[in-house]
Amino acid sequence: MKNIVSYSVVLTPSRFLGFVAVMAFTVIAAFGAGSAKQPVQKDGDSSITVYNQGVELMLAKKFPQAQAKFERAIKENPTLAEAHNNLGYTLRKQGAANYQESLEHYNRAIELKPKLVEAYMYRGVLYIEMGRKSDAEADLGTLQKLSPRLAKELAEVIKTGKEEDRFYGVASKISG
Secondary structure, eight states: OOOOOOGGGOOOHHHHHHHHHHHHHHHHHHHTTOOSSSOOOOTTOHHHHHHHHHHHHHHTTOHHHHHHHHHHHHHHOTTOHHHHHHHHHHHHHTOGGGHHHHHHHHHHHHHHOTTOHHHHHHHHHHHHHTTOHHHHHHHHHHHHHHOHHHHHHHHHHHHHSOOOSSOSSSOOOOOO
C-alpha cells in the first residue's frame, strides 16, 4: 500500500526558509511595535536628532528656538506625534495668538498616537487657557483612564485655573 502525502504539507528547503523568514518578520514587528512613550524609528533618523535638540531647547525655556526644531522634525517626519505635542507646548508658551495652532498640533499628536498621555494633559491646560472648561474636563476623563498621575495634575489646573511652571506633560527625548 502506498502512502499519499499532500504536497502542501511537505516542507522543501526553500519553503522552510520562506516560512522561517515570515515568522521572524512577525516576531520582530511584534517586539518593535513600541509604546506610547517610545515610537519605532529607524536608526539614524535625522528627525529624531532634531526633535531631541528641540526637547533640550524647550527644557531651557528657549521656546522660539525649540519651535523651529520641532517644526523641522515634523517636516522630516510628519507622523512624529511627540514633536506635534511639544510643538503645541512651545507655541502655547509663546502666547494666546498661538493657541489655535497649538491646539491643532495637540489634536494631531492624539490622532497619530491616541495613548500619548502628554498631549491630553497639555491640550487640557490649553482648553483652560482658552476658557473651554468642559473640553478640559473631557481630557481629564481620558487621563483618568490612561495616566492617573497626569490626571491629578490636570485636575489641579482645572480647579485653580493656573499651571505650575513645571514640565509634566511634554514628551521626552527619543532614543533612535
